[in-house]
Amino acid sequence: MPVPGVPNAFRPAALLRLLLVGLVLSAPVASAVADDTPDKDPYAIPEGNNPTALSLYLRGLMRMFPEDRTEEGLKQHFGKLSQIGTELLSRDLDDDTALLAVRIKFGSLTILSQQLGDPAAAQQLSKFAAALKEDTRPAVAKEGERLDLILRLNRIASLTDAERKQLVDDVASRLQEGELDDEKLALVTQTARGLEDIDRPLAASAYQLFAKYMAARGDERLSDEIVRFEGAARRLSLPGNPIEIQGTTLAGEPFQLDRFKGKVVLVDFWATWCPPCIAELPHIRKLYEQYHDRGFEIVGITLDENRERLDQFLAEQELPWTTLFEPNPEKQGWANPNVVRYGVSAIPTAILTDQEGKVVSLRAYGEELDRKLKELLGPPTASK
Structure with missing residues (x-):
């Protein structure tokens, strides 16, 4: 198989x-x-x-x-x-x-x-x-x-x-x-x-x-x-419909996507061992800095299985957005419930929702993410 x-x-x-x-x-x-x-x-x-x-x-x-x-x-x-x-x-x-x-x-x-x-x-x-x-x-x-x-x-x-x-x-x-x-x-x-x-x-x-x-x-x-x-x-089948995301934050707290109700949210499936995911991070960070104050949030769903390696990476990168990590070893990596629920078979997979919580893009990275954020939140402001 x-x-x-x-x-x-x-x-x-x-x-x-x-x-x-x-x-x-x-x-x-x-x-x-x-x-x-x-x-x-x-x-x-x-x-x-x-x-x-x-x-x-x-x-x-x-x-x-x-x-x-x-x-x-x-x-x-x-x-x-x-x-x-x-x-x-x-x-x-x-x-x-x-x-x-x-x-x-x-x-x-x-x-x-x-x-x-x-x-x-x-x-x-x-x-x-x-x-x-x-x-x-x-x-x-x-x-x-x-x-x-x-x-x-x-x-x-x-x-x-x-x-x-x-x-x-x-x-x-x-x-x-x-x-x-x-x-x-x-x-x-x-x-x-x-x-x-x-x-x-x-x-x-x-x-x-x-x-x-x-x-x-x-x-x-x-x-x-x-x-x-x-x-x-x-x-x-998600475009035009809401996406259901739940999990556990790095602090061990339960998370549901409705916490960001009214915001534009990027749901990013990624891992520290994924080179294309890491290569996309500077671009995502730039957009986060430009749009966060105007209602842009990011939820990273990591497929990592090594918490120590993940913590070290996040300490070095200082990512400012929410990261979900599955504490149950049997549900980590490709067995992550969010990954399984949406049949994610490759990373990075980035899904963008609008202010109503409806999915507007299943490929929200690169120029596609820039374009969609401009449509939803207006022209970007200067990076801090």
Whole structure:
């Protein structure tokens, strides 16, 4: 299962690594020994359809990196791998070997098109994915459906609204089929996360739909993921609605957000071990100094688990706003009730509320925070 707190940025390259590396690591180890003959062409395809020999050969190619690391060298290398995939798929292969060939071709074309900017490879990739779904071999056709989902996910930003909705439905259908492994869970997670900055309502409904189908499996091991998916849907539905935040201050006092009723409040999920969080602190401090006297408050919800380290950091930084720290070790870090309630999966996550207590931004840092504070409280005053 994915580790909570994986960066929220959409990273199709991570799925590509699952395609190429994950399959190699999960493939059974063949008993034959690879041919280490000097000057032997490493790209030369073995004759015949022996599964053991071809499996060793393909797994070796997946681990191989060209000596020429230039762009041209990489293009030649992955171009050869794509051609090898085409050649092997024309043979009468067993299912496992055919799937290896499919993945090495698909992965190579993906790298050529997305990482190396080869427009011809992009066209080949689309045609290849479409052809796979029509393959007469059931296992290959099924793999084609899965790779088509990944291909659409990789270009999710360019899809139409209807195509995005269809992608969510197709991913949900796949979620209901067979065993829910790490790769499938990565697919549903990346689909929902990939929609967050593109279509927030659709992302929220995707999280809810995926949580529903995970819950239907009745697998207790999925309980944490289900809660986080439901929390993410709750977070994405916050704009225009109040946010519920409660916890314990550093002084051990109970805290509820309504303490700042009538104020503009920044709820900042952060930690001392998070470099982007620390990098944002000077900017937040500047805005606090400019707007605090005009009704701007900050509530920092730390995901730290080491109170001594936190106290040392705060003593050095002298942060003037409220910081919440969960005293119960079992509810610290990513298990913090506020983090779980809103499905926070990456930090910094900064949520801004207006004077009525309603959320006006889910990404309230950088220029977005400046803009929103100016809208709500007017132009900034000079820093003290």
